[in-house]
Amino acid sequence: MTQQPMAQERRPANEGSKAAARNRAALVAAAREIYAAHGLAAPLSAIARRAGVGQGSLYRHFPDRAAMAAAVLEENVRQIERAAAAEDAAFAGVLGVLTWHLTESAAFIDLLRAEGATTCRTDGRTHALVLADRVERAVLRHLPPPPRPAAADDLMLAVAMVSGAVTGLTREEREGRALAAWRLLGVEVGPVRPFDA
Structure with a gap:
């Protein structure tokens, strides 16, 4: 049996481009920190973790x-x-x-x-x-x-x-x-x- 969401329960709003811009800025800030600590060879996964985003988001912004x-x-x-x-x-x-x-x-x-x-x-x-x-x-x-x-x-x-x-x-x-x-x-x-x- 599937539960239907109650009327007052709402999905979080999709922030679209606002979230994308925020994620990109977080990735650039995180990359600066990671590069300062570990150099340009630092793993991209460390940058994604520091920014608090998934690797998919990182690769959408930076291939x-x-x-x-x-x-x-x-x-x-x-x-x-x-x-x-x-x-x-x-x-x-x-x-x-x-x-x-x-x-x-x-x-x-x-x-x-x-x-x-x-x-x-x-x-x-x-x-x-x-x-x-x-x-x-x-x-x-x-x-x-x-x-x-x-x-x-x-x-x-x-x-x-x-x-x-x-x-x-x-x-x-x-x-x-x-x-x-x-x-x-x-x-x-x-x-x-x-x-x-």
Whole structure:
């Protein structure tokens, strides 16, 4: 005998695209955390678990590892661009957001070392160069007038040098090393944090 649902019992509403957008954002955030802890070779199943979604949902949004890494990179670049475009943006603050991404995302470091980046499909190097160029343009917009910490041509070299110092098992260790590298270069960096719109 089958039980019929009572009138006051209702199925949960299907949230459709809202749930899909929420799941995608959760997957990107989870991937950033997993990649920071375990590198780009981390299993996709760990990302799905951290995001609280099934693997089917992960593969609907990101058919492979390259697509997942590309999404993390794109979100990192968007945050830096938003930080640079903010009304009260300053060079040190934008560098603080950039440094946060350096300490949080191994994939982002690979992006900034675009010659070796292979994280985004077949044309990965080209895609990485485009994203690195977007980061450079966003930060250059706030480069202080002379005398400045680095010439405009040297900015991405300085970023690459700092990214090379970002090592350590914990985020705090990576942040400490990044800030020490900026200090050695004579560059003031604002609070190391993600950009909050």
